[in-house]
Amino acid sequence: MLTPELIRRHQAGVWRYLRLLGCDEASADDLTQDAFLALLRQPPASAEPAAIARWLRTTALRLFRNLGKRTRNNLPLDEAAIEAAWSTHVQSSNADEVMDDLDTCMQGLPSRMQSALMVRYGDGGSRHAVAATLGLQDDGAKTLLRRARERLSHCLQHKRDNR
C-alpha cells in the first residue's frame, strides 16, 4: 500500500497537522516518516484518500502524544476536539489553502502588526522584545499582538466562508 505516490499525496498534510499541533520541524519530519511506516505495518481498512488522511492524522496524534511534549497552551490532546477544529478551521487535507490564506491575510495587516508578529513568532521574541522593537510599552505590544491575531482570525474566517 505504501507507494511514493501515496506518500507525496499525504505527507504535507501529516507534516502540517503535526506542526499545527505544536510539533517542531525536526520532530514533524521524524513523526511524519513514522506515521507512514505505521501505515505500511497496519494499513487502514479503506484505501479512500480521505480515510487514509484521517488514519494518518490519528496515527500522527498518537505519535505526538508519545513524545510527551506539552502543547503551547497545555491543551489536552483530545482527538475529537482536535479533529473537530481541523475539520472546521483547516478543511483541506494538507492545510495549503489555510497557509495561502494566512499569507494573504498577513500581507493585509499594517506593517507594525506584521513587525510585531515577526518578532514574536518568527524570532521567538518576548512581548518585551516586541515592545522594544516598536518603541512601545509592554501593554501596548500586548494589545497590538492581540489585535493582529484578531484581524488574522477574522480574515481567515472570511476566506473560509467565501470558499
Add this chain to the structure above:
Amino acid sequence: MSWANEFLTNAIEEHCQNSSPPDLTHVIMQRAGMAPEHESSPPPCPPPLSVCGSNVRTRLAGAAIVLIAAAVVVGVWQTSRADEGQGPQAWLPMQRGATWHYQVTGPDGEWTYTESASGSVRRDNREYHLLVTHRASADHSDSRTRLLACDERGIWQDQAWEHALNGYTQPYSCSLLPTPVRTDATWHWRYGGQELDLQFEAKVIAANEPCTVPAGTYRAAHVRATTTRGDTALVEDMWYARGVGLVRKTTTRNGKPTADAKLTRHDKGRPRWQPQLMLPEQLAKSEFHNLGMPDEVRVVPLGVESLHIDSHFLRVRYGTEWQLWRMTRQRLVAFDPSSMDAWNALVAEEKLFTPPKDQHTTVATHLSGIFGRLDAANQGQTVSRGPALIQFTGFDGQATVKQDSVVTIAGKEKSEMITIHAEIKHGKVVSIGRR
C-alpha cells in the same frame, strides 16, 4: 484557549518562520526498505498513431511508424534525461540552508565534511550561493567558502570571490558542469592559488550513470577532471544527481586512490524568505526612495551616501558613519561585528555548521569577502586567512594586512597616540611592538 486558537498561533509561527513541509518520500521509502531509484519515471510513450483502414500493409506500416516514433522518443529521453523537468538549476539545488554531509575514506583514514549553502550574493546580475565547506576530525577542523551558481550555464564557480574569501592570488572562474549535460562533452578549467596553478581537462563520462552512496542510489552525471602537477597525475571523478548535487567524488594520484567522498545525507534547506523586508523603526523614520536595488531591499533611506548589500548584510553609510544591518528572516536587525554574541547568533541562526572552537575566526573568514574588511578577533589575533583588517583590543587604529606581513599602525590607546608594529605570519600575529 481552544484548538482553533492553538492552530492559528502555530500557523502564524510557521508562516513567520517560513517553514514548509519537506519531501520525505525517498527517506520513507528507504526506511521501509522499498527505496526506488532516484530518477523520475520515463515520460509516457505517446499514444499510438491512428491506423486507418483495415488494409494489413497499412496497419503494419502504421505499427512500424508507432515503433519508430516510440524509439525516437525513448532515444531523445535518454540523451536529454539529464535536463528534463527540473531544469539546469536542479544539478545543484542551493536553497538557503541546504546541507550536504559526506563521509570520506582514504589511505589517511576517514573523516567527514559538510557543505552548506548559507546565503547568496548577486554578481554580474547572477545569483551566487555561498557554499561553506566545513571539515571536522578528531583533532582538526577548518572551513572554506566557495561561491557557486547553478543556472542556465550549469554549475559555475566564481573563483574571483573565492580569491577574496580565502586569500588565493590567482582568481579564475570556471564551469564545473556545463548544461545541457551531454556524454563526451569536454571543457577545461583553471584553478589558482598562492602555490597552485592547475589546468584541468574535464569530460562528461556518462550523463546518466547509477551511483550508490549511503544517502541512496542515484542516476548521476559522471564528470572526470584530469590534471598534472609536476610528476603527479591527478584525476577527480564527480557524480552529480539532479535534485541533490554532488553525491560522490573520488580522487586518485598517479592511479592510486587518495580519497572517496560519499554523500551520507542531504538536507534540502528552506525556500528563500520573501524579498519584501520589513524595516525596523529606526530606518523607517527616514524617508525612502527606491534605488533599484536587488530584491532583498526595496527602499533605502534618502540622503544615504552609499549603500552596499552583500549576501544578507546591509551596510548603510550616514555621513561618515557606517551602520550594519543583518537580514534575518523578514527583518533587518542592527549588527555589531565587534560583538561575539552577534556572531554567535548569526552562526546559530544560519545553522552553518557545528561551530569549531574558534568560531569567530571561521565565521569571520566566511564573511570577510562579503564585507571587504573585517574587525578581527580579540587578543590581537587576525583571522586565519587574509586579507583582513586587524584591530587590537583597546586600540582604535586599523590596517589591512595579508597573511604574511609587517604592519605599522598609528592610533589611539585610551587618549594617547601611539604606534604599534605587528608582524603577521601565516595569518597570526607573532609579535607586537609599541612606540
